[in-house]
Amino acid sequence: MLTAQVKEFGGPEVLVPVEVPDPVPGPAEVLIEVSHTDTIFVETQIRAGWGGEYFTVRPPYVPGGGVAGTVRALGPGADAEWLGRRVAAFVDGSYAERALAATDALTAVPDGLDPLTAAALVHDGVTAVGLVERTAVTAGDRVLILGASGGMGALLVQLARARGARVVAAARGARKLELVRRLGADEAVDVTAPEWPERARAALGGAADVVLDGVGGSLGTAALPLTAPGGRFSAHGAPTGGFADLDRAEAARHGITLYGIADAQYPAGEVARLRSLAFAEAAAGRLAPVVGEVVPLDEAARAHRLIEGRGVVGKVVLAARR
Numbered sequence: 418m419l420t421a422q423v424k425e426f427g428g429p430e431v432l433v434p435v436e437v438p439d440p441v442p443g444p445a446e447v448l449i450e451v452s453h454t455d456t457i458f459v460e461t462q463i464r465a466g467w468g469g470e471y472f473t474v475r476p477p478y479v480p481g482g483g484v485a486g487t488v489r490a491l492g493p494g495a496d497a498e499w500l501g502r503r504v505a506a507f508v509d510g511s512y513a514e515r516a517l518a519a520t521d522a523l524t525a526v527p528d529g530l531d532p533l534t535a536a537a538l539v540h541d542g543v544t545a546v547g548l549v550e551r552t553a554v555t556a557g558d559r560v561l562i563l564g565a566s567g568g569m570g571a572l573l574v575q576l577a578r579a580r581g582a583r584v585v586a587a588a589r590g591a592r593k594l595e596l597v598r599r600l601g602a603d604e605a606v607d608v609t610a611p612e613w614p615e616r617a618r619a620a621l622g623g624a625a626d627v628v629l630d631g632v633g634g635s636l637g638t639a640a641l642p643l644t645a646p647g648g649r650f651s652a653h654g655a656p657t658g659g660f661a662d663l664d665r666a667e668a669a670r671h672g673i674t675l676y677g678i679a680d681a682q683y684p685a686g687e688v689a690r691l692r693s694l695a696f697a698e699a700a701a702g703r704l705a706p707v708v709g710e711v712v713p714l715d716e717a718a719r720a721h722r723l724i725e726g727r728g729v730v731g732k733v734v735l736a737a738r739r
């Protein structure tokens with residue numbers, strides 16, 4: 418089968434197509450014929466060699482962790498009811514035509530949800546539903562979303578609005594601002610304007626009850642003073658190269674609850690619940706991931722160039738079949 422492998426840490430060119438034997442499912446595992454593979458920003462950072470203190474993976478390796486596809490074979494003891502079903506799962510190395518997953522890691526893809534959409538939700542849906550739950554977004558909350566046009570940010574805008582919050586979406590450039598408005602943001606603020614924090618404050622009507630920071634760095638750090646006393650701040654994003662540098666004492670003085678990346682990691686049972694919720698919302702037409710580009714698996718390096726180029730409006734998803 419075809420895989421895309423990172424041969425060494427470096428630029429997108431280190432991601433190359435490699436043929437390998439099909440994997441064989443072990444006990445209680447299934448073989449998934451991959452339809453589409455999710456990509457997320459952090460995969461480009463790991464490929465470049467960033468985050469060695471958090472990520473143990475070393476080249477050569479098959480990147481990626483989420484797929485949607487169809488179960489084509491069962492390992493010993495795997496429940497036969499999965500055979501032929503459409504599923505999504507976290508897997509170890511998803512830039513591949515086939516992947517293995519334990520049966521208890523599978524999420525059924527409901528009728529009416531296509532595999533491209535399921536793949537686009539496999540990670541982002543879990544994290545986004547988990548974040549609005551964790552920060553307890555409720556009707557009337559003023560919610561500031563940084564990185565609102567990103568794969569997960571686009572879901573957060575829709576989920577927060579669906580909970581009745583007033584959403585101020587921070588994004589970069591006219592096309593991405595237009596997207597977040599279309600997704601339902603009450604106000605959109607361009608972070609390329611140096612005075613964006615003041616504009617966000619005005620759009621929020623004073624301060625945010627909840628900040629969902631998917632970008633980190635100085636942008637994320639600048640959002641702490643925009644948080645209302647007693648508010649919640651989730652610093653789960655680091656596409657800028659680092660998480661927001663938050664003054665914990667200052668946050669505590671204002672009664673602000675801080676959440677970090679560790680709060681956005683879930684045990685398997687929770688992943689299944691959150692993903693099923695995201696799938697159900699999408700199947701019902703209430704939640705739509707934004708896919709900007711679908712790239713064939715053998716052009717995975719181009720997919721990484723597109724992600725890093727930050728020009729695509731929406732997510733980049735890999736299509737496994739040639």
Ligand SMILES: NC(=O)c1ccc[n+]([C@@H]2O[C@H](COP(=O)([O-])OP(=O)(O)OC[C@H]3O[C@@H](n4cnc5c(N)ncnc54)[C@H](OP(=O)(O)O)[C@@H]3O)[C@@H](O)[C@H]2O)c1
Binds near residue numbers: 563568570636732
């Ligand atoms: N996806 C998940 O399930 C998940 C789980 C846990 C944590 N996270 C974290 O959440 C963040 C967003 O993830 P994602 O998967 O949604 O990624 P994504 O779709 O690539 O979105 C990244 C967002 O960050 C912005 N961005 C990228 N580079 C930037 C830079 N140098 N400076 C400022 N903004 C930048 C992008 O907007 P512009 O390029 O237009 O500025 C975009 O809005 C990532 O840090 C990721 O590690 C994601």
